[in-house]
Amino acid sequence: MSTVAESAPFQLPTSWLGVGSLAIGSFALVTSEFLPVGLLPDIARSLDVMTGQAGLLMTMPGIVAAAAAPLSIAFAGHIDRRRVLLALLVALAVSNVLAATATSLTMILIGRFLLGLAVGAFWTIAGSLGPRLRPGPEGVKANAVILSGISFGTVAGVPAGAVIGDVFDWRISFWAGAGLAVVSIVAVMALLPSLPAKNRRGIRGMPGLLLRPKARIGLFAVLTIFLGHFAAYTFVTPYLNENASISGATLSLLLLINGVAGFIGNMLGGWVSSKKVSLSVIVAAGLLGGSALLLFLLGSSQVAAFVAVAVWGLGFGMVPIAMQSFLQSAARDALEDMQAMFVSVGQIAIGLGSFVGGLIVDGTGLSGAILFGSIAASLTILLMLTPAARSSQR
Structure with missing residues (x-):
């Protein structure tokens, strides 16, 4: 009887509001993480550092997030997940305030360190809550809604931050990020139910996952698909400039279309995943690999480049x-x-992707990075066709 009583709150329609609050949090995180992309020159001038040094604002969160993900399991212990998420969102707000008021590169990097902690731990905990809030087949849909914050942040949040920084000042963009963090804190406080910790193993349970063939295949697939994407996409703008003469307003429009398509892809991925998870990875990798190959072969055509x-x-x-x-x-x-x-x-693959892509560009040119992206996506498909990937093993 106690089991039914405990699970009942997560069966109610109001649990979708809890899912929505996590989507707001993910939107705030993604927007804050990528805010410096369009602001680096202004930040560098204001703090009197080189643009390359300012680039550490993007490197720092990724490195810290990769370490924070497993550590969050170790240190969160038996703490209610709602409380942990609220603490992480408070850290997000503080990180943006530190960036907005920074008078030195060290000060803003401390803020970005806090952001990295929040990013790694938030995705680890919030990313596993969809099935708890909406048990059964709707768990995948709930996860898709939570992850939709990534698409919203990319399509709307990041460009808006760049515009605010351009019209007013780069510090105002970080103040806006702090405001988003406060909104997400209020949303989680008001809408997310109490979620007692269920992980009794702590970090000790993680190595055992590597003994599962399906899990190993999946993690290799994460490495190949993220590595390939970021190796190629990091250099897609200069590739379009050089090969298709796409720049300026036309380039901005194309990247906006890419972002909107990404939001649609998030919803499509949730639907396909609810039917067959291995197929969803195959379709995603096929679209990535096919589009990169099309760009490699016909990149001089503006029509082909847009498609x-x-x-x-x-x-x-x-x-x-x-x-x-x-x-x-x-x-x-x-x-x-x-x-x-x-x-x-994923975070390690993102960092390696840009690095590997740079090596390829230096060695073979921009086209080499695009082709590498297609090859890596093809390897991901091959991984998904192995017997271990198609098994129902848990």
């Missing part, structure tokens, strides 16, 4: 929910452990 970049956005929009759903299907008894590994491997 390729739009399809690329659709494919990558599917990736987070498709990969997350696949990994969770391999460890339904250890969702937080698997989510922590997903976040860590």
Whole structure:
């Protein structure tokens, strides 16, 4: 009887409001993480540092997030997940305030360090809550809604931050980020129910996941698909400039289309994942690999470039929910452990992707990075066709 009583609150329609509050939090995190992208020159001038040094504002959160993901499992212990998430969102707000008031590079990097902690731990915990808030088949849909904050942040949040910084001052953009964090705190306080910790193993349960063939395949797939995407997409703008003579307003329009397609891909990924998780990864990788190959072969055509970049956005929009759903299907008894590994491997792959892409560009040119992205996506498909990937093992 007690089991029914405990699970009943998560069966109510109001649990969707809890899911929505986590989507607001993810939107605030993504927007804050990528705010410096369009502001680096202004930040560098204001703090009297080189632009390359200011680039540490993007490097710092990724490195810290990769470490914070597993550590959050170790230190969160038996604390109610609602309380943990609120603490992380408070850290997000503080990180933005530190950035907005920074008088030195060190001060703003401290803020970005806090952001990295919040990013890694938030995705680890919030990313595993969809099935708890909406048990059964709706768990995948709930995760898709939570992850939709990524798409909203990319499509709307990041460009808006750049515009605010351009019209007013870069510090105002970070103040806006702090405001978003406060909104997310209020949303979680008001809408997210109490979620007692279920992970009794702590960090000790994570190594055991590597003994599961399906989990190993999934983590390799995370590495290949993220590595390939960021190796290629990091250099897609200069590639379009050089090969298709796309720049200025036309380039901005194309990147906006890519972002909108990514939002649609997120919803599509949630729907396909609810039917068959391995198929969702195959479709996402196929769209990514196919669009990169199209860009490589016909990139000099503006029409082909528009089609390729739009399809690329659709494919990558599917990736987070498709990969997350696949990994969770391999460890339904250890969702937080698997989510922590997903976040860590994903963050490492993102950093490696840009680095590897740079090496390829220096060695073979921009086209080489685009082709590498297509090859890596193809390897992801091959991984999903192995017997271990198609098994129902948990």
